[in-house]
Amino acid sequence: MGNCLQTSTSDDINLLRDSESSNTRDTSPEQLDPPPPYQEAVRPTVPVYHTAPNVTRPATQLTEEEQVRIAQRIGLIQHLPTGIYDGSKKNRECVICMYEFQYGDTVRFLPCMHTYHTHCIDDWLMRSFTCPSCMEPVDAALLTTYETN
Amino acid sequence: MTEAQSALLLRKQLAELKKNPSEGFSAGLIDDNDIYKWEVLIIGPPDTLYEGGFFKAHLYFPREYPLRPPKLKFISDIWHPNIEKNGDVCISILHEPGDDKYGYEKASERWLPIHTVETIMISVISMLADPNDESPANVDSAKEWREDYNGEFKRKVQMSVRKSQEEAWD
Ligand SMILES: [Zn+2]
Ligand SMILES: [Zn+2]
Numbered sequence: 388m389g390n391c392l393q394t395s396t397s398d399d400i401n402l403l404r405d406s407e408s409s410n411t412r413d414t415s416p417e418q419l420d421p422p423p424p425y426q427e428a429v430r431p432t433v434p435v436y437h438t439a440p441n442v443t444r445p446a447t448q449l450t451e452e453e454q455v456r457i458a459q460r461i462g463l464i465q466h467l468p469t470g471i472y473d474g475s476k477k478n479r480e481c482v483i484c485m486y487e488f489q490y491g492d493t494v495r496f497l498p499c500m501h502t503y504h505t506h507c508i509d510d511w512l513m514r515s516f517t518c519p520s521c522m523e524p525v526d527a528a529l530l531t532t533y534e535t536n
Numbered sequence: 537m538t539e540a541q542s543a544l545l546l547r548k549q550l551a552e553l554k555k556n557p558s559e560g561f562s563a564g565l566i567d568d569n570d571i572y573k574w575e576v577l578i579i580g581p582p583d584t585l586y587e588g589g590f591f592k593a594h595l596y597f598p599r600e601y602p603l604r605p606p607k608l609k610f611i612s613d614i615w616h617p618n619i620e621k622n623g624d625v626c627i628s629i630l631h632e633p634g635d636d637k638y639g640y641e642k643a644s645e646r647w648l649p650i651h652t653v654e655t656i657m658i659s660v661i662s663m664l665a666d667p668n669d670e671s672p673a674n675v676d677s678a679k680e681w682r683e684d685y686n687g688e689f690k691r692k693v694q695m696s697v698r699k700s701q702e703e704a705w706d
Contacts, residue, residue: 482650483602484541485548510603511649515633519648 457513463526464512468496469505482520483507499523542601546571549653561657572597575611576657577704580697581665585690589614589697590704593623593660595653602649605630608660612700615692617667617678626673629659 449457472488480487481494481504488494493505501520503511508519516525550571553563560581566573574595580586591614597606608630610623618626628645672678680689 485545485652507649511633514603515646517648519650522648 460513460516463516464509467498467525470494470496478502481507483511497523497525542597542599543571545602546574546597550574553653558654558657560661563653563657566594572599572601574606574653576653578657578660578664580700581661584665585693586614586664586697589700591696591700592703593625595656602651604632605647605651606656608656612703613696614700615674615677615689615696616664617669617672617674617681618663619677620673624673625660625663626671627659627663629656 470493472490472492472494474490478488478494478501481502483503484507486504488502488504494502495505495508496502497508497518499518499521501518503519511519512525517523518525550563550565561576561578563574563576565571566575574597576593576595578591578593580589580591590612592611594609594611595606596609598604608625610619610625612623614623620626629647629651631646633647633649667678667681669678669682677689677692680687680692
């Protein structure tokens with residue numbers, strides 16, 4: 388419930404903080420996660436990164452680790468299936484924007500079978516790789532899917 | 537989430553709360569022209585020391601809501617282990633999202649984009665009823681809560697309840 392004394396340390400690894408909360412930007416590199424072993428293969432070439440529709444941060448202001456993690460995250464999100472809402476009864480509302488799906492909306496399906504508007508869930512997944520409805524970590528579920536295939 | 541979308545989502549919640557008011561709190565805007573700043577009146581939960589109080593608090597939503605959490609600040613004086621002396625509320629569901637690789641907080645305890653004014657208020661009301669003294673925001677209050685619950689802690693809470701009642705009828 389509380390945990391306020393912990394946030395100052397746990398939050399500054401969040402690589403998607405925007406300008407409003409950029410007081411933690413000058414985090415020393417040691418506090419960031421170590422780069423994953425396959426870092427070289429996925430080094431992004433994109434010069435500008437849009438953390439959100441209204442937040443753009445030049446790649447020069449991101450550390451290499453951040454760039455790699457962003458590229459990996461984008462790659463993982465792209466792996467999640469999308470579709471066009473067909474009026475199925477199971478998922479009627481996108482719980483992020485609280486609007487009912489309309490025929491023709493682009494939706495994304497998470498491994499836990501929860502469905503959201505693609506533009507609603509993608510922004511969230513860049514911040515936290517968990518399903519907002521069931522809190523299932525998406526990457527764990529993805530790995531399981533890969534293993535069973 | 538664009539600014540228009542966050543405003544739309546907040547307007548929708550405001551309309552729903554006006555139509556179906558929740559037990560335990562009432563909500564409105566501080567200024568009718570600013571959908572991002574809300575004023576809530578929290579009714580002290582029954583069978584707690586806060587019973588009978590009407591505590592005013594403000595919610596400040598970022599333009600990126602619901603991807604990012606609002607900040608919550610009590611305007612009324614309130615004595616509670618998880619509320620700073622300046623009124624700032626420290627509960628984990630209002631903490632920025634992120635993948636906490638160090639595992640201090642489960643993602644489920646942090647901010648989620650499905651939280652609404654109503655679910656936030658439910659958490660706050662349960663925090664009033666059941667403080668968490670492991671990571672207090674008001675250390676003095678937490679100490680009294682642990683060591684002198686029926687003495688100094690109770691006295692200060694009752695003072696804030698009385699004061700909130702006087703202010704509510706102003
Ligand atoms: Zn949506
Ligand atoms: Zn889910």
